[in-house]
Amino acid sequence: MVKLFLVSLIFMVNLFNINSSYAAKLLVCNSCETYMQAVNTASNVLKSSNKFSGNIFVGNIQDNVNYGFYVSPGGKGDEGEKSSGINIVSIPVNAYAQAEFSALSESQLYVLSRKAIDVPADSGFKSAWDIAQVPANRDLFDAWFEENHSFKYWSTWTASSFGSILFSPLAGIEIQFTFSDGSQIIMSAPMLANAVAKFTYLDNSASIDNNRIPDAGTEISGGYIFNDQAAMDEFVNAALTYGIEVSFNTSGGGTCPPGYVCYITVNDSQ
Numbered sequence: 001m002v003k004l005f006l007v008s009l010i011f012m013v014n015l016f017n018i019n020s021s022y023a024a025k026l027l028v029c030n031s032c033e034t035y036m037q038a039v040n041t042a043s044n045v046l047k048s049s050n051k052f053s054g055n056i057f058v059g060n061i062q063d064n065v066n067y068g069f070y071v072s073p074g075g076k077g078d079e080g081e082k083s084s085g086i087n088i089v090s091i092p093v094n095a096y097a098q099a100e101f102s103a104l105s106e107s108q109l110y111v112l113s114r115k116a117i118d119v120p121a122d123s124g125f126k127s128a129w130d131i132a133q134v135p136a137n138r139d140l141f142d143a144w145f146e147e148n149h150s151f152k153y154w155s156t157w158t159a160s161s162f163g164s165i166l167f168s169p170l171a172g173i174e175i176q177f178t179f180s181d182g183s184q185i186i187m188s189a190p191m192l193a194n195a196v197a198k199f200t201y202l203d204n205s206a207s208i209d210n211n212r213i214p215d216a217g218t219e220i221s222g223g224y225i226f227n228d229q230a231a232m233d234e235f236v237n238a239a240l241t242y243g244i245e246v247s248f249n250t251s252g253g254g255t256c257p258p259g260y261v262c263y264i265t266v267n268d269s270q
Contacts, residue, residue, distance in 0.1 A: 024055040026097055026165060028104070030062045031172035031188075038067040039088060046071050046086050057097035059166075061105050062113065062173060068093040100165055107162075109154040113175055117149060121180040128183035132206035132213045133242045142187070142199050151175065155189065174202065181234075183208035211235065220246055 025045060032038045038058040046052055053072035060066070067090075074085030093101075104110065119125055123144055131137050146152040155170055162169040170189040178184050186205035190198065206213035209231060211224045220239060226232040239246045 024057060024094075024097060025052070025167060026100055027056060027058045027167045028061060028101075028169050028171045029058050030060050030174065032058055032060045032065075032067075033063065035067065039069070042067075042069045042071055043086050043088060046073065046088075055091065055094075055097075057093055057101075059097070059101040059104070061101060061110055064105065066093045066098065066101055068097065100162075104158070104162055104166060104169055107154070107158050109151070109158040109170075110173070112151050112154060113173055116176040116178045116184065117145075117151070119177050119179045123148070125179065127179050127181045127238070128177075128185045128206040128208065128213050129238050129242065131185050131201055132215050135216055138201045141201075145187070145199065175199065181208065183213065208235065214239075214244065220244060 027041055027045070029038065029041045032041055038060075041058050042056040045056055051073070054070070056069045056071055058067045058069070070089045070091050072087045074087060125131065125137070125141055125144070131141055158169050173189045175187050176184055177187065184205075184207055186202040187199040188202045190200070204212065204215055204218075206215070209226065211226070214220050224232075224235070226235065236246050
């Protein structure tokens with residue numbers, strides 16, 4: 001009877017450890033698009049503090065996908081030496097973690113992040129080409145963003161308000177900007193737990209009409225599709241402005257040779 005009670009007590013303690021919200025760590029990782037990326041994020045917490053055992057919940061707020069894990073350090077090896085392994089078990093996301101992630105999702109910061117931010121021509125930045133091709137402009141663009149949009153205020157407010165509950169509530173949040181010529185870029189917040197909302201240009205995110213604008217030091221390659229000759233001419237002229245030589249041909253479909261810009265003409269009579 002005593003043994004049965006002891007076994008039941010141990011089971012209850014282990015169940016409390018796995019399901020308790022009080023020992024939980026809540027992480028925000030908006031760049032975690034897959035289960036394995038969330039696993040790696042949870043594992044990194046244990047690597048930085050090998051004494052932690054408990055629940056870790058990882059939330060991708062922008063994609064509304066959450067993950068739950070119970071993590072603990074690995075045991076000892078065959079010779080009694082300490083193992084560098086990590087024990088990690090998938091668990092359901094409990095109501096406490098879900099409520100915190102939902103509250104963050106409904107914050108003004110994330111509401112604003114769901115729509116592109118327009119960049120007027122008088123900002124001094126007329127095109128995504130200005131950001132992709134001139135790295136020095138990226139900090140200047142972030143400064144313009146901070147001075148001219150409430151998003152930066154809400155970034156700081158969110159980091160301060162949720163920072164005691166969620167680790168890095170801004171982590172990896174991505175914001176799309178649309179310039180006056182229709183081109184776009186994405187800026188992302190750092191994966192750090194601080195209230196400094198400095199956004200950085202996301203490599204290879206610049207595009208116009210779904211055609212990638214090359215970053216500084218890279219070349220144009222692969223197939224590019226334009227709706228008409230004028231759109232292709234504008235793209236080629238912009239590339240030439242930044243010293244990028246472009247060879248192009250017309251194509252009715254199929255593959256495009258590397259180093260060429262290809263386009264499909266739209267029949268205006270349709």
